[in-house]
Amino acid sequence: MPELPEVETIKNELLPRVRGHRVSDVTLSWEGIARQPGADEFRSRLVGRKITGITRRGKYLIISLDSDDLWVVHLKMTGSLIIKPDGAEPPQHTRAVIRLDNGTSIFFRDPRKFGVMQLVKDKSTIANKLGPEPLTREFTPRLLAQRLAQRTAPIKALLLDQSLIAGIGNMYADEALFAASIHPLRSGSSLSPEEIERLHHAIQKVLKAAVNSKGASVDTYFRPDGTIGTAHFSFKVAHGKGKTCPRCGAPIERMVVRNRGTYLCPRCQK
DNA sequence: CCCGGAACCTGAAGGC
């Protein structure tokens, strides 16, 4: 599942292969992938444009063009962007193909059709709904404490709330809570200053390590060249069916929090 | 505003 480290990797690896090139054709094999505007206008506003840069905000890719449009991509759970030369066999479940003028195409594959693309005029339409970026200097223990104060929801649910912190998904929420020895059902307001400090450190540590490993390929995540990331090989608890705790040896448990599978060490996480 | 649950979607996995 693309979360911050996966989207960051895609951004970094896509950028040198697309920057400065023009979109020569857009094929939408599933029109619903163009959330806004509709399929026809999406095509006409994208074809002919030159890609000038890519940034990431939360789990969104924001691709800038030589027009006043920003091309926004969200891969949701199962989406990936694969670059292949013209004439190559499209990956299975390809929903859109963006052909470039350099002899390659970007294939947006997405088995579950959750992924979306939009053209927007203003980055703030996306950025305004999102909390701080956890890997910037802006994200401090103090800011985290402010944002968790008065919150009665379980910390696991709060970490998944993109308006609270942007970019954390199910896997890295579990990893960060394990690294901080905090039980996923603890309420936000119940965390002590020391625990918030630990959690802040754990979030940054876990996300940075995953970026360095080019993301985690637990499901259908692929890098733009089709290879996998290796962050999941270092997971302590996430997707840990049958694993034992690397710290105390207790069996990793699975529970459901807010309809999300949640893995934890019941002995280490209090 | 805050919280929790359902819906969206389809392939994989498990039960019988």
Added chain:
DNA sequence: TGCCTTCAGGTTCCGG
């Protein structure tokens, strides 16, 4: 072997 059910989860929407 095959049909059926359940599960996976990022975001958005809705009811309380």
